[in-house]
Amino acid sequence: MASDPIHQFNISKLVPIEIGGLDFSFTNSSAFMVATVVAAGAFLFVSTASRGLVPSRMQSIAEMTYEFVANMLRDAAGSQGMKFFPFVFSLFVFVLVANLLGMFPYFFTITSHIIVTFALAILVIGTVIVYGFWKHGLGFLNLFVPSGVPGVLLPLVIAIEIISFLSRPISLSVRLFANMLAGHITLKVFAGFVTSLSAFGVVGIGGAILPLGMTVALTGLEFLVAFLQAYVFAVLTCMYLNDAIHPGH
Amino acid sequence: MFVAPAFAASDQPAENGETHSATEAGHGAAEAGFPPFETATYPSQILWLAITFGLFYLFLKRVALPRLAGIMEVRRDRIAQDLDQAARLKQESDEAIAAYEQALAEARQKANEIGQKARDAAKAQADETRRAVEAQLEEKLTGAETRIAEIKASALADVGTIAQDTAGSIVQTLGGGSVTKAEVAAAVKAAR
Numbered sequence: 351m352a353s354d355p356i357h358q359f360n361i362s363k364l365v366p367i368e369i370g371g372l373d374f375s376f377t378n379s380s381a382f383m384v385a386t387v388v389a390a391g392a393f394l395f396v397s398t399a400s401r402g403l404v405p406s407r408m409q410s411i412a413e414m415t416y417e418f419v420a421n422m423l424r425d426a427a428g429s430q431g432m433k434f435f436p437f438v439f440s441l442f443v444f445v446l447v448a449n450l451l452g453m454f455p456y457f458f459t460i461t462s463h464i465i466v467t468f469a470l471a472i473l474v475i476g477t478v479i480v481y482g483f484w485k486h487g488l489g490f491l492n493l494f495v496p497s498g499v500p501g502v503l504l505p506l507v508i509a510i511e512i513i514s515f516l517s518r519p520i521s522l523s524v525r526l527f528a529n530m531l532a533g534h535i536t537l538k539v540f541a542g543f544v545t546s547l548s549a550f551g552v553v554g555i556g557g558a559i560l561p562l563g564m565t566v567a568l569t570g571l572e573f574l575v576a577f578l579q580a581y582v583f584a585v586l587t588c589m590y591l592n593d594a595i596h597p598g599h
Numbered sequence: 600m601f602v603a604p605a606f607a608a609s610d611q612p613a614e615n616g617e618t619h620s621a622t623e624a625g626h627g628a629a630e631a632g633f634p635p636f637e638t639a640t641y642p643s644q645i646l647w648l649a650i651t652f653g654l655f656y657l658f659l660k661r662v663a664l665p666r667l668a669g670i671m672e673v674r675r676d677r678i679a680q681d682l683d684q685a686a687r688l689k690q691e692s693d694e695a696i697a698a699y700e701q702a703l704a705e706a707r708q709k710a711n712e713i714g715q716k717a718r719d720a721a722k723a724q725a726d727e728t729r730r731a732v733e734a735q736l737e738e739k740l741t742g743a744e745t746r747i748a749e750i751k752a753s754a755l756a757d758v759g760t761i762a763q764d765t766a767g768s769i770v771q772t773l774g775g776g777s778v779t780k781a782e783v784a785a786a787v788k789a790a791r
Contacts, residue, residue: 359634372642380647387655394663401670403677416667436660444655465641469648
């Protein structure tokens with residue numbers, strides 16, 4: 351059913367693999383994960399291969415990405431946060447390239463699946479929790495106790511802090527997932543209008559200009575969203591990591 | 600023709616039961632199987648995400664990021680080095696300029712001295728020459744004045760003699776008597 355705007359999110363098995371009753375098949379999603387990693391890795395590897403003192407265009411893109419993420423992390427988490435730089439850089443580039451690859455027609459968008467974004471978010475929050483307790487022990491729980499709050503309000507504030515902390519992986523994953531899903535559905539719906547309207551002859555073709563324009567505009571918007579969501583994901587990761595590094599408010 | 604079949608189905612209410620049920624079945628399947636919520640695909644997605652992202656992370660951490668950091672480090676060092684060299688060269692040129700200016704000032708002073716010396720020497724020589732010429736002139740002048748005085752004295756002496764002679768002859772002619780020369784001379788002297 352090519353008409354279905356949901357069809358593009360279907361997962362099809364390419365190489366069926368089943369272990370212990372669970373389905374670990376190599377699917378189109380897996381293929382695009384591999385493609386994302388290979389594309390991003392190859393770009394970073396090839397563009398820096400010449401190690402130019404004066405960078406080529408490709409190399410300056412790689413360097414700009416490096417500086418961009420490094421500044422982001424340093425601003426949010428200070429110089430101590432730089433030990434997480436490879437992690438944040440990988441997340442940012444992975445999400446960005448996955449989002450951008452999804453913009454190609456007929457390509458699968460791996461970040462449009464909640465389980466993928468949720469797994470990444472859990473990875474982030476898991477890193478925050480593990481590092482926080484490893485580094486500060488129980489002092490990490492100070493994160494939930496803002497300074498300067500009167501004693502009466504403290505239980506309430508702590509409850510709110512804990513709830514907001516627990517909702518972080520959900521908001522982090524749903525934001526990315528919903529943006530990519532909604533964007534691709536909207537694009538598909540408007541593109542569908544173009545074909546279905548143009549089936550009605552001359553008037554229909556005239557009427558199809560509007561959804562066509564919308565499709566073009568939305569494509570531009572989706573490129574922006576693809577970058578923006580990767581950026582937001584990385585920035586929030588930096589801020590959460592900052593909590594793990596400096597738990598006191 | 601992406602949406603066309605679905606639209607066709609909704610535009611024209613079912614002509615026969617078969618089409619209708621087929622459409623409904625299709626809708627039902629789509630709703631039940633909204634792909635992001637199909638939990639059966641989760642293990643596979645998580646596994647492959649872990650594999651791919653894990654490898655990506657390792658690759659970046661071990662290879663790509665150290666390389667990028669190295670490139671930028673080398674560039675930073677090189678720029679700092681070049682700046683140092685530029686600063687050193689600037690200092691050298693400043694020193695050279697200072698040395699040059701000093702040499703220039705010395706040369707100017709020396710030139711002034713030489714000029715002053717030459718001027719003094721020329722002035723001294725001119726003064727000497729002038730003094731010599733003046734002395735010579737003074738001498739000549741004195742000589743001339745002496746001669747004039749002599750000539751004047753002899754002339755005056757001659758005037759006395761002439762006056763005596765003349766007076767003698769005048770007295771002789773007028774008076775007829777003779778007078779002595781001494782008398783005439785005394786008379787002339789008294790008249791003068």
